[in-house]
Amino acid sequence: LGSHLSDEPKIDAIAQAWSVMSGAAPRDRAELAMRSAREQLVSEEDALVLLLKPPFDRGSKDPGYIKGYPPGVRENGGQYTHAATWTLWALAELGQADDASYLYSMINPVNLTADRSAAEHYRVEPYVVAADVYGAPPHIGTGGWTWYTGSAAWYYRLGLERLLGVTRHG
Numbered sequence: 001l002g003s004h005l006s007d008e009p010k011i012d013a014i015a016q017a018w019s020v021m022s023g024a025a026p027r028d029r030a031e032l033a034m035r036s037a038r039e040q041l042v043s044e045e046d047a048l049v050l051l052l053k054p055p056f057d058r059g060s061k062d063p064g065y066i067k068g069y070p071p072g073v074r075e076n077g078g079q080y081t082h083a084a085t086w087t088l089w090a091l092a093e094l095g096q097a098d099d100a101s102y103l104y105s106m107i108n109p110v111n112l113t114a115d116r117s118a119a120e121h122y123r124v125e126p127y128v129v130a131a132d133v134y135g136a137p138p139h140i141g142t143g144g145w146t147w148y149t150g151s152a153a154w155y156y157r158l159g160l161e162r163l164l165g166v167t168r169h170g
Helices: 013-021 027-041 081-093 097-106 116-122 151-163
Strands: none
Touching: 013 027, 013 081, 027 081, 081 097, 081 151, 097 151
């Protein structure tokens, strides 16, 4: 999944990010992976860091349950916030902390609900990290599945450890 040879998807944030986070990719390949992720999976206009692109729709591959979601919804090409935080983590690991910090702020639920109109569009709590944010019309930018996602912990660690540089000793 996530190959340039595939029809659906051509890129997957988890593979891109974990190639860096695992330390498995040589530096030049890691930088290419994250440049590709930044170019293809980040939508600043919609304040989204997508999981994969294009979503599963009519292709022959069967990734399991995620293809049951409409294209652009949840794990089928929306923002899956676990993967979004790993993408930002990988950027920070490569020394691109300014970019990671900008995107961290972009997907922050507080910023996604900065005024009444934005809050009505986002539709979930501004103080809870959503597991997913939809990436397909007419619901682009609407949050979903709050209160049970582990992505909140990753988001917190990203901010604390990778962006602020707080480390544990002892």
